[in-house]
Amino acid sequence: MLHETVPHQSIHQQLAAASSGGAGAHGATAGSHGGGNSGPTFKDGDVVDHAANGFNPTEILRDFDYGKARRLPGGRMLREYELIAEDKEIEVAPGVMYPAWTYNGRVPGPTLRATEGDLMRVRFINGSEHPHTIHFHGFHPPEMDGIPEVGGGIIEPGKSFTYEFEAEPVGLHLYHCHTGPLAEHIARGLYGTFICDPKPGRPEADEMVMVMNGFNTNFDFEGNQVYAINTVAFHHVNEPIEVKRGELVRIYLVNALEFDPINSFHIHGNFFDYYPTGTKLEPRDFTDTVMLAQAERGICELRFKFPGEVMFHAHKTEFAELGWMGFFEVA
Amino acid sequence: MEAESVSRRQSASGSGALARLPVWALGLVPLVLIAAALIALLTVGGDTLGERVGPPVEELAVEQTVLRPGEIELTVRNVGPDPVDVEQVFVNDTYVEFSEGTEEVGRLGDQALTLDYPWQEGSPLLVTMLTATGATIEHEIDVAVATPEADGGFYGLMALLGTYVGVIPVALGMLFLPFLGRVREQWVRVFMAATIGLLGFLAVDAYLEGTEIGTESTGAFGGVALLFIGAALAYLGLVALDRYLRARRERAETAGAGAFQLSLLVAIGIGLHNLGEGLAIGSAYAIGELALGAFLVFGFALHNTTEGLAIVAPLAAHRRPSLLRLAALGLIAGAPAILGAFIGASVYNPEIATFLIGLGIGAIVQVIVQLVPAIRDRAGRALYPASVGGIIAGVAILYVTGLLISV
Numbered sequence: 001m002l003h004e005t006v007p008h009q010s011i012h013q014q015l016a017a018a019s020s021g022g023a024g025a026h027g028a029t030a031g032s033h034g035g036g037n038s039g040p041t042f043k044d045g046d047v048v049d050h051a052a053n054g055f056n057p058t059e060i061l062r063d064f065d066y067g068k069a070r071r072l073p074g075g076r077m078l079r080e081y082e083l084i085a086e087d088k089e090i091e092v093a094p095g096v097m098y099p100a101w102t103y104n105g106r107v108p109g110p111t112l113r114a115t116e117g118d119l120m121r122v123r124f125i126n127g128s129e130h131p132h133t134i135h136f137h138g139f140h141p142p143e144m145d146g147i148p149e150v151g152g153g154i155i156e157p158g159k160s161f162t163y164e165f166e167a168e169p170v171g172l173h174l175y176h177c178h179t180g181p182l183a184e185h186i187a188r189g190l191y192g193t194f195i196c197d198p199k200p201g202r203p204e205a206d207e208m209v210m211v212m213n214g215f216n217t218n219f220d221f222e223g224n225q226v227y228a229i230n231t232v233a234f235h236h237v238n239e240p241i242e243v244k245r246g247e248l249v250r251i252y253l254v255n256a257l258e259f260d261p262i263n264s265f266h267i268h269g270n271f272f273d274y275y276p277t278g279t280k281l282e283p284r285d286f287t288d289t290v291m292l293a294q295a296e297r298g299i300c301e302l303r304f305k306f307p308g309e310v311m312f313h314a315h316k317t318e319f320a321e322l323g324w325m326g327f328f329e330v331a
Numbered sequence: 332m333e334a335e336s337v338s339r340r341q342s343a344s345g346s347g348a349l350a351r352l353p354v355w356a357l358g359l360v361p362l363v364l365i366a367a368a369l370i371a372l373l374t375v376g377g378d379t380l381g382e383r384v385g386p387p388v389e390e391l392a393v394e395q396t397v398l399r400p401g402e403i404e405l406t407v408r409n410v411g412p413d414p415v416d417v418e419q420v421f422v423n424d425t426y427v428e429f430s431e432g433t434e435e436v437g438r439l440g441d442q443a444l445t446l447d448y449p450w451q452e453g454s455p456l457l458v459t460m461l462t463a464t465g466a467t468i469e470h471e472i473d474v475a476v477a478t479p480e481a482d483g484g485f486y487g488l489m490a491l492l493g494t495y496v497g498v499i500p501v502a503l504g505m506l507f508l509p510f511l512g513r514v515r516e517q518w519v520r521v522f523m524a525a526t527i528g529l530l531g532f533l534a535v536d537a538y539l540e541g542t543e544i545g546t547e548s549t550g551a552f553g554g555v556a557l558l559f560i561g562a563a564l565a566y567l568g569l570v571a572l573d574r575y576l577r578a579r580r581e582r583a584e585t586a587g588a589g590a591f592q593l594s595l596l597v598a599i600g601i602g603l604h605n606l607g608e609g610l611a612i613g614s615a616y617a618i619g620e621l622a623l624g625a626f627l628v629f630g631f632a633l634h635n636t637t638e639g640l641a642i643v644a645p646l647a648a649h650r651r652p653s654l655l656r657l658a659a660l661g662l663i664a665g666a667p668a669i670l671g672a673f674i675g676a677s678v679y680n681p682e683i684a685t686f687l688i689g690l691g692i693g694a695i696v697q698v699i700v701q702l703v704p705a706i707r708d709r710a711g712r713a714l715y716p717a718s719v720g721g722i723i724a725g726v727a728i729l730y731v732t733g734l735l736i737s738v
Binding site for chain 2: 034035036037039040041042043044045092093094095096097098215217218219220225233234318321322323
């Protein structure tokens with residue numbers, strides 16, 4: 001009805017004028033979202049230098065590390081991974097550098113993936129100037145826990161250690177450094193996703209990993225200045241995630257945020273089956289919003305109903321407007 | 332002994348050579364040497380001390396905030412030792428589009444940041460500037476109110492305000508002149524003592540306000556020190572003016588001119604004080620904190636009427652000055668309130684305000700010093716029951732009328 005009485009074009013012009021705050025020249029950048037009433041944006045719609053960072057969130061999204069796999073006598077699968085701690089300055093918002101501590105030069109670290117019952121052998125080399133560990137969520141004996149003074153304990157710079165355990169239980173887990181001070185070692189970027197697939201496998205799907213994280217760039221330990229999934233704020237505003245309408249999409253959602261007690265995930269115009277921690281094969285919920293505490297995670301499965309741009313973001317909206325938002329491009 | 336006399340002769344001839352040099356050359360040589368040494372320190376001296384330890388110190392102070400619909404403009408000054416590069420800005424936890432004058436601000440440099448943000452009237456705003464190193468610099472706007480446009484209507488309003496609180500009350504106070512002319516001499520001295528009390532109150536009040544504003548300021552240009560610099564400048568300037576006028580008067584030998592001169596100095600002192608008062612009113616108006624209304628105008632009028640009384644008190648025992656001269660005195664004392672309101676509402680800056688308030692303090696102190704001889708009794712005492720009563724009355728009047736106004 002509105003379209004019949006008011007020329008569509010003129011509404012858009014009014015919106016554009018309003019969003020630029022009357023300043024004209026520096027309003028919403030052509031071709032990108034945000035600015036003024038149109039929502040948050042970085043200055044001039046700038047983006048970070050992914051090449052200099054050494055990783056691109058679009059690639060991290062669907063990058064799974066199955067390790068170097070070989071069958072052991074007796075038929076059991078052995079998967080060997082290598083994680084190297086490395087200190088690295090990364091650009092977390094256009095022009096804003098953050099002295100990160102990383103696994104394999106990227107934040108989040110590699111998504112380690114195995115099937116239940118596989119033997120996992122994770123060789124950790126500490127190439128950082130600081131002592132670190134890897135602590136996995138999942139079943140393992142205490143000496144493989146990756147905490148100070150137990151088992152391998154703290155791994156000093158230049159030293160290495162191999163964590164070995166059987167992949168279990170089925171589900172979506174995470175790993176992170178457990179050296180003190182704990183919040184700082186995690187917040188600096190030492191975390192990643194660990195997926196333990198059920199033996200029969202899950203239904204075929206377009207799978208992706210979203211690690212919800214943030215950066216406390218001023219190191220005041222009070223909240224974060226930048227929020228994102230897979231490190232780069234507003235990344236999927238500029239580069240929407242391409243998915244197909246009607247196809248099963250599986251999102252491995254992990255909350256690695258420090259300094260804020262909760263995080264959340266919300267998707268527009270669609271609902272998803274939610275499997276908390278992915279440990280059971282029946283969904284607990286059919287919803288469009290979930291809330292996760294620190295280290296909480298869950299699997300979201302959905303089929304997009306309509307083509308076009310579909311927004312998703314933290315429904316803790318301060319986080320959304322400080323970078324944790326993006327779009328799916330449904331074809 | 333002989334060797335000693337020889338050396339003495341040599342040194343004598345040496346100083347003789349210096350004595351032959353023109354004086355300007357003797358002054359120039361150390362100047363050149365000092366300049367050379369400073370340049371050497373500047374270019375190579377720093378390197379000898381090595382790199383500073385620790386991350387860069389990034390400090391920005393917001394000097395001016397202008398709010399327009401959908402837009403916030405901040406003028407920031409780098410008050411730290413290192414350059415600052417603002418890369419991103421968020422307002423109330425939302426990243427915003429913005430434009431900036433320069434990419435990086437050097438030490439003591441300034442730049443304007445224009446933020447694109449649909450702020451709401453009456454809400455507080457927290458602007459966070461995120462620098463290239465991830466440091467955050469916050470600026471709080473207590474209550475968002477559109478900054479008045481500096482157009483004709485605005486200046487008209489400021490002029491009206493200045494007239495209400497400055498010119499009219501002072502002129503009203505001066506109406507006491509005929510009364511003062513008829514009362515007995517000892518009563519005139521009491522009124523003069525009351526004037527000292529009034530001025531003393533204003534000086535202390537201005538000092539308290541000046542230190543408050545100076546402490547709020549960035550400190551890049553001196554902060555509270557500007558209060559003292561302003562006070563010293565005004566005090567010394569008025570002393571010099573007084574000496575100059577006195578020398579002229581002695582030549583002209585005009586009867587009654589001494590009293591007029593004292594009135595003039597009181598008027599200048601009060602004028603500088605009213606400049607500060609106008610400043611406070613104008614700046615409060617600009618950030619929407621001034622409740623314009625009858626009560627404010629009434630309070631100021633009552634308060635400042637006493638200032639008019641102070642101006643005419645020295646004229647009491649002397650020949651009545653011309654109406655023109657009285658009008659001039661009134662304008663000198665009252666009109667700066669208008670100028671102050673303009674400055675306060677348009678180019679307000681805490682450091683300028685601190686300096687101007689300092690000027691007012693110095694002027695008032697100088698006027699008090701000038702007035703003391705006028706209250707001495709026949710025994711030559713400045714403090715005796717009547718004068719003390721006058722001083723206390725002066726302080727009390729301003730204290731009580733001051734309760735009516737708050738800016």
